[in-house]
Each structure stands twice: as C-alpha cells, then as structure tokens.
Amino acid sequence: MTQDKTPDKISLKRVIIKGLLLFLLFDLLFAPLAPLPTLGQISAYNVIFPGRMRLPYGEHPDQAYNLSLYNLEAMFASHVLADIKKPLDEYRILIIGDSSVWGYLLKPENTLSGYINAANLKVSDGRLIRAYNLGYPTLSLAKDLLILNYAIRYQSDLIIWLVTLESFPAVKQLDSPIIQHNPSMMQDLISTYSLDLNLRDPRFEIPNFWDSTLVGERRALADILRLQLYGVMWSATGIDQYYPESYEPPQENLAIDESFHGLQPPNLNPADLSLDVLSAGINMVGNIPILYVNEPIYISHGENSDIRYNFFYPRWVYDQYRQLFAEICQTKNWHCLDEWDLVPPDEFTNSAIHMSPFGTQTLASELEQAILSLTNP
Amino acid sequence: MRTNLKTGLVITSVILLIGITRYLDPVCCLTPTRPPAFYQITLAVMVITIIVILTNSIATRRVGWIYACIGLIIGLFVILKFEPLTKLVSMGLRSMNAQSVELASAIDFRWLGFSYVAFRLMHTLRDRVSGRLPELTLMEYVIYVIFFPAYSAGPIDRVQRFVQDLRRPFQLSMDTALIGGKRILLGIFSKYVLADGLALFTLNSINSSQVNSLGWLWVMVYAFAFRIFFDFSGYTDIAIGMGHLLGIQLPENFERPYLKQNLTLFWNSWHMTLAQWFRAYFFNPLTRELRANPRNIPTPLIIFIGQLSTFILIGLWHGISWNYAIWGAWHGLGLFIHNRWSDLIRSKVSCLESRPRLKQLVRLGGTLLTFHYVSLGWVWFALSTPAQSWNTFLKLFGLV
Numbered sequence: 001m002t003q004d005k006t007p008d009k010i011s012l013k014r015v016i017i018k019g020l021l022l023f024l025l026f027d028l029l030f031a032p033l034a035p036l037p038t039l040g041q042i043s044a045y046n047v048i049f050p051g052r053m054r055l056p057y058g059e060h061p062d063q064a065y066n067l068s069l070y071n072l073e074a075m076f077a078s079h080v081l082a083d084i085k086k087p088l089d090e091y092r093i094l095i096i097g098d099s100s101v102w103g104y105l106l107k108p109e110n111t112l113s114g115y116i117n118a119a120n121l122k123v124s125d126g127r128l129i130r131a132y133n134l135g136y137p138t139l140s141l142a143k144d145l146l147i148l149n150y151a152i153r154y155q156s157d158l159i160i161w162l163v164t165l166e167s168f169p170a171v172k173q174l175d176s177p178i179i180q181h182n183p184s185m186m187q188d189l190i191s192t193y194s195l196d197l198n199l200r201d202p203r204f205e206i207p208n209f210w211d212s213t214l215v216g217e218r219r220a221l222a223d224i225l226r227l228q229l230y231g232v233m234w235s236a237t238g239i240d241q242y243y244p245e246s247y248e249p250p251q252e253n254l255a256i257d258e259s260f261h262g263l264q265p266p267n268l269n270p271a272d273l274s275l276d277v278l279s280a281g282i283n284m285v286g287n288i289p290i291l292y293v294n295e296p297i298y299i300s301h302g303e304n305s306d307i308r309y310n311f312f313y314p315r316w317v318y319d320q321y322r323q324l325f326a327e328i329c330q331t332k333n334w335h336c337l338d339e340w341d342l343v344p345p346d347e348f349t350n351s352a353i354h355m356s357p358f359g360t361q362t363l364a365s366e367l368e369q370a371i372l373s374l375t376n377p
Numbered sequence: 378m379r380t381n382l383k384t385g386l387v388i389t390s391v392i393l394l395i396g397i398t399r400y401l402d403p404v405c406c407l408t409p410t411r412p413p414a415f416y417q418i419t420l421a422v423m424v425i426t427i428i429v430i431l432t433n434s435i436a437t438r439r440v441g442w443i444y445a446c447i448g449l450i451i452g453l454f455v456i457l458k459f460e461p462l463t464k465l466v467s468m469g470l471r472s473m474n475a476q477s478v479e480l481a482s483a484i485d486f487r488w489l490g491f492s493y494v495a496f497r498l499m500h501t502l503r504d505r506v507s508g509r510l511p512e513l514t515l516m517e518y519v520i521y522v523i524f525f526p527a528y529s530a531g532p533i534d535r536v537q538r539f540v541q542d543l544r545r546p547f548q549l550s551m552d553t554a555l556i557g558g559k560r561i562l563l564g565i566f567s568k569y570v571l572a573d574g575l576a577l578f579t580l581n582s583i584n585s586s587q588v589n590s591l592g593w594l595w596v597m598v599y600a601f602a603f604r605i606f607f608d609f610s611g612y613t614d615i616a617i618g619m620g621h622l623l624g625i626q627l628p629e630n631f632e633r634p635y636l637k638q639n640l641t642l643f644w645n646s647w648h649m650t651l652a653q654w655f656r657a658y659f660f661n662p663l664t665r666e667l668r669a670n671p672r673n674i675p676t677p678l679i680i681f682i683g684q685l686s687t688f689i690l691i692g693l694w695h696g697i698s699w700n701y702a703i704w705g706a707w708h709g710l711g712l713f714i715h716n717r718w719s720d721l722i723r724s725k726v727s728c729l730e731s732r733p734r735l736k737q738l739v740r741l742g743g744t745l746l747t748f749h750y751v752s753l754g755w756v757w758f759a760l761s762t763p764a765q766s767w768n769t770f771l772k773l774f775g776l777v
Contacts, residue, residue: 012551063583225574232578232600236593 031212036220040073043082049231051080052240053108054133055147056227060242065233069223070181072150078227081132086155091127091375094134094151096144097162100295100353101135103360105243108133110357112162115364116371123375131160139166141277142173142197145189145284146182152285158374159290160367161281164297164353165321166312168273169261170196174203181205193280196271247350251311252302260317268320275328282334291335291370294325296343296363298352310352337370339363381515388519389422413474432502443502450495450502457491459697490529492694496654497522501536503658511537517544526619530612532630533650539625547624557621564614572608579604580759585769594772601759602752606635609648635751638743639719640711643751651691660687680716685709695758700766704757711750 045051055075058066076082095101095113103111113131121129134151179186183204190197210216258265263272298310308314329336347359396418398405432446456462460483467485468478504510521539579601588594613630620627634647644652664683667674692705729736760766771777
C-alpha cells in the first residue's frame with residue numbers, strides 16, 4: 001500500500017514543479033527576448049486577408065472588427081501599405097493626421113485617400129498617384145511624428161500632414177496612448193530632433209521587468225492575435241469601424257470661455273505650441289516634400305459664436321494660430337494650405353473636425369489641385 | 378430522516394443567511410442586487426419545503442402530484458425561455474415590490490443553468506413514477522441536482538450512476554489528478570482559445586447582412602460550427618475534469634461528432650446526454666404509444682412524428698423562438714430522411730465490402746455531407762429570425 005502511494009506523491013510533485021519551472025522560465029525569458037515587435041511583423045494581412053486601408057483603431061471591436069493596439073509593427077503590418085514593393089509607376093503619397101484623416105464615421109472609400117485614389121491622378125512623368133491613409137485618431141503632432149517615423153520606410157514621394165490647432169499645445173503632445181505605450185521610440189525622437197518635450201515625462205508607460213514578461217505582456221499579445229482574427233471580418237465585410245445609427249452633432253451653442261488649454265487672451269505665445277515637431281518632420285523626411293494642411297473646422301453660428309469658433313477654439317487663439325502657421329510656412333518656405341473654412345457647417349458629423357463624405361470630398365478636391373501643382377510644376 | 382432534516386436545516390439556513398444580506402449596506406458581494414424581503418424568502422422556503430415533503434411522501438400513492446411538479450418545472454422553463462413571458466413576470470414582480478414596471482426587462486429574471494437543473498429534476502421525478510429511482514438522502518439528491526461542475530452546461534448525468542460514484546469512498550490519486558487536470562486544461566484551451574477566438578468571426582445577426590463575399594460567408598458558417606463545438610465541448614471537458622478530481626465520473630457528451638458519416642451517428646455523438654434524455658423520456662414513450670395505437674399507424678410515419686417532435690422540442694429547449702424550432706425541425710427531418718435512406722440502400726451496402734476504396738469514398742462523402750447539413754442547420758440556430766436565416770441561405774448558394 002505504502003509502495004503504491006509514495007511514487008504517486010513524488011511523481012505528482014515532480015510534475016507540478018517541472019510544469020511551474022517551465023512556465024516560469026518561458027515567462028521570464030519573454031522579458032529579455034522582447035519578441036513583440038518581431039511577432040507584430042508576422043501578419044495574416046496582405047497574405048490571407050487584404051491589407052487594411054487605415055491603421056487599426058477601434059473602440060467597439062466586436063462591431064468595428066477592429067481594435068486599438070500599441071504595437072506599431074503589427075499596426076503597419078496590417079496596413080495595405082505593407083503589401084507590396086512600390087511599383088515603378090506609382091507616385092506614393094502618405095497622408096498623416098488625426099481622426100479626420102483616419103476617417104471617423106467614414107467608410108474607407110470616403111476618406112481623403114479614398115477620394116484622391118478615386119480621382120486616378122497622374123503626375124507629369126505618367127506615374128499614377130496613390131494615396132495611403134496613415135491618419136490615427138488622437139490629436140497630437142508628436143503622435144503624427146511617431147507615425148511618420150515608421151511610415152518613411154515605405155518610399156513615399158510626398159507626405160501630406162493635416163493639422164489643426166488642437167494638435168499643437170505643448171502640454172498635450174504626450175497625451176496620446178500610442179505615444180505613452182511606445183516610450184522608447186518617442187524618447188528617441190525627442191532626443192534626435194531636440195524636441196521641447198520632457199524625456200522623463202511621467203505619462204510615459206515605462207514597463208518594469210514584470211510588465212515585460214509573458215504574463216505582463218499578455219494583453220499586447222492577445223491584441224496582436226485578435227487583430228489577425230478580425231482580418232476575416234475585414235475581408236468579409238470591408239467594415240473597419242463602428243457606425244452608430246445616430247450621433248451628437250458638433251456643439252452649436254458655446255460656453256463663454258476664452259481659455260484654450262490654460263492659455264488666456266489676448267496673445268498666443270508660439271512657445272506654447274509644439275511648432276518644433278513640424279520642423280522635426282521636415283528634418284526626418286529629408287528630400288521628400290511635405291504638404292502641411294490646416295484642416296477645415298466647424299464654424300458655429302450659435303450662442304457665443306462671436307467669441308468661439310466651436311467647442312475646441314476661442315476665436316482669438318485660432319486666428320493667431322492661423323497667422324502663425326502662415327508666417328512659419330512663408331519664412332521656412334514650406335508647402336502649406338490653410339483650408340480652415342473650406343467646408344460648410346452642415347458637412348461636419350460628430351465633432352468640429354470630423355467631416356461628412358461630401359465635406360471630405362471637398363477637401364480632397366483642394367488637395368488634388370495642390371498635389372498636381374506640386375508634382376507638375 | 379435525521380440526516381435529511383439536518384441537510385434541510387443547513388440549506389434553509391444558507392438561504393436565509395443570504396437573504397439577511399438585504400439589510401447590509403452597501404449591497405453585499407453574494408448577490409448582484411439586494412435580495413427580496415426576508416418574509417418573502419421565508420415564505421418561498423416554506424412553500425418549497427412543503428412541495429418537497431409532499432412529493433417525497435405522497436408521490437408513491439398519487440402519480441398526479443409528480444406530474445403536477447413536472448408541469449410546474451416546464452412552466453417555469455417556458456417563462457424563462459420565452460422572452461415576452463419573462464418580461465411579463467418581471468413586470469409582475471416589479472409591481473408587487475412597488476417598482477416601476479417601465480424598467481421591466483426579460484434579463485431581470487434569469488436562472489443560470491436552469492435548463493440542466495430542470496432535466497435532472499424531471500428525470501428523477503419520472504423515474505420516481507416508474508419505480509427506477511433509487512433511495513436517496515436529501516443531501517445526495519441536492520448534490521446531484523446542483524453538482525457544480527455540471528451545473529451550468531451539463532453533461533446531464535443519470536442519478537442512478539451519479540449516486541454510485543458519490544457513495545464510493547474516494548481518494549485522489551496521481552492518475553485521476555492527471556486525467557482530470559488534462560481534461561480541464563483541454564477544456565480551457567477549447568473554450569477560451571479556440572471557441573473565443575472563432576467567436577470573433579462567427580456568423581451572427583449583425584454580420585450576416587454585412588458580409589459581401591460568398592466565400593467568407595461560408596467561412597463564417599464553418600466558424601460558427603466549430604465555435605459552438607469547441608465552446609460546448611470545452612465546458613464539458615472542464616466539467617468532466619473537475620468531476621474526476623471530486624471522484625465523480627460524469628458521462629461523455631461529445632465524441633468527434635463532425636467526423637460522423639451520417640446524421641444519426643452525429644446525434645449519437647453530439648450533446649449525447651441531452652439526446653439520451655430526450656430518447657428516454659420523450660421519443661421512446663411517444664413511439665411506444667403510437668405503436669400501441671389500434672389504428673395501426675405505419676412505422677415510417679411513427680418515426681417521422683417521433684423524430685420531428687423530439688427535435689423541435691430539443692430546439693425549443695434552447696429558447697422559445699421560431700428559429701430554434703426550425704433548427705429542430707431541420708434535424709428531425711434530416712434524421713427521418715437518413716432513416717428512410719438507410720432502409721432503402723441496406724441491401725446494397727454489403728456490396729461495398731468487396732470494394733474498400735469505394736467504401737472509403739462513400740464514407741468520406743457521408744462525413745462531408747453530414748458536416749455540411751449540420752453546418753447549414755446552424756444558420757437557423759445562429760440568427761434571430763427565419764427571414765434573416767433564409768436570406769443567408771440564399772446568399773450561401775449565390776441566389777441573391
């Protein structure tokens with residue numbers, strides 16, 4: 001009886017201990033190996049599923065068939081841009097910016113890149129203009145720079161960078177979760193381009209050793225897998241965001257408040273805006289031209305619209321920002337467009353910068369003209 | 378008697394103690410909302426106790442009482458599974474408690490695992506009538522009915538077998554622990570990795586109208602077929618594994634159902650304990666009755682009535698809706714057709730023995746046909762209205 005039981009006990013212990021040790025080893029090895037960026041490059045998109053027309057982002061994954069993740073490698077690997085080597089007859093344009101570029105509430109074909117591609121424009125040497133949507137929701141120029149830093153590997157011929165004042169305040173540059181979860185990349189950019197941002201900003205999510213183990217990174221790993229699985233629904237439906245049946249239009253009646261992120265009238269100090277991030281973009285891309293576009297905003301005609309343009313902007317600060325934008329473009333000889341009032345108020349959807357398909361098409365037409373004049377001088 | 382009294386007292390005390398948490402502030406962790414008033418709980422406990430005592434004492438003399446209890450269980454089942462009725466009950470309960478009936482919703486009144494509890498209760502009541510129920514203490518009976526590993530998703534064990542395991546002295550051995558542990562791990566993998574992964578792109582009421590490609594629609598149907606299998610078999614693996622660790626060998630529920638060569642074999646290997654339950658307590662008694670009918674009903678008609686009604690009931694067990702009923706009818710009809718087909722070709726099957734390749738081919742064809750028949754059946758199961766399902770059928774065959 002005793003002989004029967006003892007080996008059992010010893011074996012059971014051994015099985016449990018061996019299992020635990022193996023798991024511990026695997027778990028701990030995950031931290032120094034840091035395989036997530038490499039794993040992110042392995043993608044079913046552009047292999048089994050068609051590449052996505054815009055970067056993955058989604059607040060309602062089960063309805064959007066899309067999700068927000070912070071692994072830039074996985075995000076770009078899922079994009080149609082990662083599909084093929086650039087064809088010789090392609091003139092490649094990368095469009096970066098915020099949610100209005102990404103196309104909040106818009107189908108992929110109704111975004112700026114969708115309309116520009118539909119126009120089938122050609123440059124003077126006969127190359128076909130193809131635009132790629134690299135917009136990403138959240139308003140921060142630093143976030144745009146982070147995306148651009150990844151995007152330049154894709155051999156672009158022109159960058160179109162859409163901006164709005166809400167992306168400029170220095171205080172909110174590091175608010176974007178994608179920046180916070182990619183601290184080393186952003187810190188590299190801050191150092192390389194001597195940006196006026198804090199390298200040790202507490203908003204950076206610096207992972208400790210335990211956060212980097214398999215257990216610590218389980219969410220990031222699951223997100224990569226989920227992104228691949230949602231490829232089926234993306235392929236089957238072409239849907240990559242949740243379209244609610246109704247939404248709140250932009251605020252028409254505005255508060256009597258002239259402050260803007262802690263700034264008060266009458267004068268806007270350029271030092272409060274991260275203009276250096278725009279310069280960093282120019283330095284980063286080298287010979288590739290960048291077209292900066294001040295994107296259209298909703299202009300309210302409701303209560304207190306004499307002191308504010310919309311929910312985001314008091315008039316004094318926005319007017320001075322436009323003036324500053326124009327001055328910089330002129331002094332630095334940048335290619336710029338100011339389209340702030342191009343789109344009528346009716347063509348905005350659920351915020352002061354999100355446009356309807358018609359509003360987006362109107363802006364796309366302006367951009368097409370600008371592209372042609374830049375490429376066919 | 379004394380043991381039963383003790384068990385009864387413990388159960389009553391636990392219920393009342395949970396009821397007392399109504400008077401704690403904030404709402405305690407044991408219940409999602411504040412329990413009902415103490416007098417209401419006491420009253421309910423008293424009524425249930427009286428029903429149990431009466432069932433136990435007079436049931437041998439009055440079979441009608443047992444059938445009344447079965448009727449009560451079915452009634453409760455219908456209330457829980459038929460949303461308009463559930464909402465109506467919720468409205469009634471809310472108005473009794475001076476709450477706004479406007480807030481009433483079908484999700485107010487839910488009972489996790491009641492379907493399985495109902496099956497166990499009806500099985501024991503029916504066996505009591507037929508004299509097949511063994512002598513049980515109250516504790517054994519309660520453990521059987523609410524045995525936690527199998528409580529929410531089965532398998533539906535038979536009390537005669539369950540109680541044998543329960544009464545057997547049990548000491549966890551290395552072998553049992555490994556078998557149980559493996560089953561639990563397999564179940565966790567099936568449910569949380571495979572099923573939940575497939576769930577991201579299985580057919581449902583929303584995506585069925587969004588899909589724009591025939592090929593991907595088939596993928597979504599296949600995904601549903603495998604998702605439901607891994608989900609359900611995963612739960613079963615976990616239950617069986619936990620049963621092993623507790624010395625209860627729960628019955629198997631799945632045996633590679635998608636590899637079966639015909640629908641009859643499929644239903645002998647898919648949710649086996651449910652099919653056995655319906656066979657024992659509905660199909661067999663019904664077909665016996667029909668056979669005994671003096672009007673000499675033809676055997677094919679008896680089989681047709683038996684299979685169709687059994688599977689419509691199985692469908693309705695999942696929820697009272699047209700789609701579940703049609704799903705049941707789909708399988709009942711399929712089984713009947715297979716039954717007739719088998720009869721028709723029985724004489725020709727023997728010639729396959731001398732032609733092994735052809736036999737293999739026929740088997741493969743049978744497996745593929747069965748799998749696709751079952752998968753298409755899931756279109757009724759996965760979607761919420763017959764119109765939606767019909768449209769999806771048309772899409773699947775490129776007709777729209």
